[in-house]
Amino acid sequence: MAVSGNLPHAPAAAGLPPAHDDGASWIRDDRFSWLLAAMVWALVVLITVPEGFDYSALTTNDMPTSGSAVSRLQWLTLIGLGTAFLLWRGGLAWLLVRWFNPFLLAFVILAVASTLWSIEPGITLRRMIRVAAILLCVGAMVLVAWHPRRFQQVLRPIVTALLVGSLLFGLAFPHLAIHSESAAELAGAWRGLTNHKNSLGTLACLGLIFWLHAGLARDTRRLPALGGAAVAVACLLLSRSSTALVTSAFTCIFLLMLMRSPKGLRRWMPWLTALFAAVLLAYSLAVLRLVPGLEVLLTPITAITGKDLTFTGRTEIWAIVIEQIRLHPWLGGGYGAYWIGPIQGSPAYEMVRLLYFYPGSGHNGYIDIANDLGGIGLLVLLGYLVVHVAQCLQLMKIDRGQAALYLAIFFQQAVNNLSESHWLNVTTLSMVVMTAASVSLSRALLEHRLQGAFGRPRSAEAGEYRSVPLRALPPGSLIAAPTGGPR
Template identity: 30%
Template structure:
């Protein structure tokens, strides 16, 4: 432990339970990920995504209630670090949590809005508690990898032994294992491919274990029959390898990458406009990708939902209807969409659109600020520790892309939202530690200068 860490850690007297902190950090990560991916209430008879998030089952409340309580205890045990982390947290992240609480004032379901806001507060508190130096800089990623591999191993057994639970025959015999649906199993297997490739380039695990992990993850990925997950695995691996290597040199290489991508996209729009005299339509933009994975250009009916949600946005464009107060089933504000579609959706299948609907333009702007500040922190971390930053870059870009077709970020205790909040708090903590270390080194340098003693 470095000098800066020792200084703040000394504010809490040492005791025989000090060694328990790393174990509690791992426990919190395992519990968070497991509860977010398994069917709510461990009810494999009802695997409808997000179903009990609306119902608020007792088992569900006990699951994440225990996570939040343990996280609060750990944060209090290390309150010196916790307070410092809060002071250097992503400011728009705090702002969006506060704004979610404020929407209670006009939400048609204020109790639901309060509960959803408490979930965000709880996840942020846990993220602060497990951040460095209490949690190691690689602890989040490696504990997540171990947890996901365990879930995949259990899914492998269940799919073979209990196919009525582990196999979805309505979707061509796709495996879903012990998870809620086959897309969830595909998503975590694709993510594990990326994580095992990361480990194969290091020295922590033997190469044989890494290669087995990659092959097993690929096998589960194929059996889940999720074309989106295959794209995630390929894209995530490419992003990680690109950021990890110094293909773009110079002090501001992260900004150069961002600017280069933006220029290419804008140039493509400009060329299309010059040739056709108009901007491209949605189907024209996505047709190459949808053709590659044999999907329709309306994203399996998602655009129908988007049109209806935009009509709802017009009713409360600035402030939103209230956080978490729209998709609550029959009889809720989403009833007009249910009546139009003749089935019950529980999200807009576009996270940005859901934020616009529930939090209005104000909430969407704050959300953009959260991502901008997170990217700013990632650029700083890239200069300090490129290896660690690379995997967080890959995850962020995948989250931003997947949030176009699924609502996950800032939507309760879903896996991507949990990881994003934990990633944001961990990176802020790493930068805080770096600043403290640099300040300590500068102080030591001043003390060693000739004449300093006088």
């Protein structure tokens, strides 16, 4: 559901007084539902699968900043389609922005501004093209043909398809789908259709969350839910990603608690959720060594993950990145401008000089954000996470099952980013999923407020749709009025 035309009274949305005296009817319209889903699916595939299945290019100096003319055309097409839907639903889009997580908008503004001081302004600008595509695609997804389960009904099929495709790809082309490196942590590990075993592990973790939630919420029958979960577990085990295994266990247990906790415990779940979120943020600060002595909190993580005290070389990577952060502590070196490849003379080449390999990321989402956007960027990230949890707790009073899914996505991301760099990273699927969850969460809260003021929309019969001016319509989830309706 969405709104046709402009919303002249959008500023009144903060109060949303009841308005049933104009004879208008709320009309549900699912037109373009498949086109919008296809846009998001294309976005997911573009980010997840290496272009042309060229896995050898992942180790070249041109990655990940290169891209063919076809790839650029695909990204620009997504931006164009997203912009068209945004303009078509401009009134509702403006109203929705008022319900956005404000720190998501702050991130976009800061990332754009960082082009001015970026150590690689051209790379930062390319990253912003991807940011625009992601925001426009997921924004269009919630502006048109909206319903409360839209988030998972769009993302679950494409995640599952990529997991099934990874299994088939591994059987048909093992030399491409399975790591051939000699390093112990990579040898024999599956990456499937993705670019790395950890990427496949993250994809499998997301698939497991979606299918576990579908089964618990009874969004699908038990057999398909079990089948989807089995495919996700198979990919998870084949990837041999210890981070993904730990993240999956933690997140699934938490999701079970949210969805199937005894009634006596449910009143405490918001407090437990806030406590878990606070602990995770404390861990992130401990990694950054911002509070003296807080690094003692890292000891339990090493015990849980089974990694040694060096996090399999991660602390050495972190130390080098933190030294880079000290060169530009407040504003960073520019969004996405540090990890441009093992190019001699670039700041990231210090990894090759000191560690004799190029890790490709800081293996910590909080550290990489601080490196890209400085202390201000880190504060924006923390604010984004706090507001996301707060909005989830607000939605929990309205739609417990959907709020549980958005919280599970948050915890999956928060735990994963302790040893992987996915926060607000446009080269990862996690950016698409987390942004879609955040925008869908805002749309759900807005929808509840609008329906409380104007009632639930009714379904329209085929052929009844006709766009009309919204002077006579209350602002909300309408997309059109029936023939003969208010003009």
